[in-house]
Amino acid sequence: MYLSVRVDTEKCIGCKICITSCPEPNVFIFLPEQKLVEVNESRCKACGLCTTVCAKEALKIG
């Protein structure tokens, strides 16, 4: 089983900081209506950079 980042939808506020801090393209997809991010797990390399910049601690590697 590969590692990937997971989003806690209750904590995510849709600030998009994870999108601009991710070195991999098209991993995070922004959902404007729900104001949440979604993860494309097949593209994530699980570096954990997004988890360190997320102020709401809504992201976890697992």
Add this chain to the structure above:
Amino acid sequence: MKTGMLKISPGFEEIMPPEYRELVDNGPYGKNYGINDLGSYKELLEEHPLCAGCGLALSLRLTLASLPMPEDTVIVGSTGCSALAFPQVALHNIHSLFGNQNAVASGLKRALKLRFPDKEKDVVVIAGDGATADIGLDMVMQSWLRREKITTIMLDNEAYANTGGQESGMSMQGAVLNMAPTGKKFPKLSLPEIAQTCGCAYVAAASPAKPKQLAKVVRRAILVAREIGPTYVQLYSPCPTNYKFNPKETVSLIKQREKEGLYQSKEYISQEAKAFLESMEVKK
């Protein structure tokens, strides 16, 4: 480029790869997207083989997302880690010999000016520190001295990362790398000062820790290069593999280095470029 050129011929929609279809339906061409729109459209890059947590990949991604006219931009790259991602860039791009990137870009810019006299065509050089500050410094400086209207963007990861970790002119003094085990003996080259002295109309140093600032300097550099003269942008992009830090610490390392004064973001705008940028902002 006409954006209609990207359209898939009728009847071939089903057999085209899904990534290509996504790019045609939801791509950035002609839409004036910026980094604020990231995540809601398909970016310029598809998958790339760079390491997890790579600062250079992050800089490259933000740079490509902040190009003012991706459909009319040609990127010239050179050997190095940055070139590993180039086959995945959905833009016109050229891979040159190591260090020749600015010479190739100069010729290309002149050719595009002759071929398309009424159209704006941006030529952007994106190369690593080895190609810009060491091996290609001659070509880079000569292109600035000739006042070629091109933008040079250096992704500064402070090492020859692609070949196992040799020290480069941009490595800090005392930096210990895989193939420089006793540490570097002389200080880091200050290329922004050289660029300013060689006549660049716009010089900036930024980092992906501040994405909005990065997008602003890249955009300004490309706009100034269209009208006034050569421009130079240096993006500090730490390398977790060769400097052996945890990939998740890339952004915090940049902030720490900035606090310690080892990296500083700067911006120099010539008088002519300043007047031009002000007139652009008034137009908006």
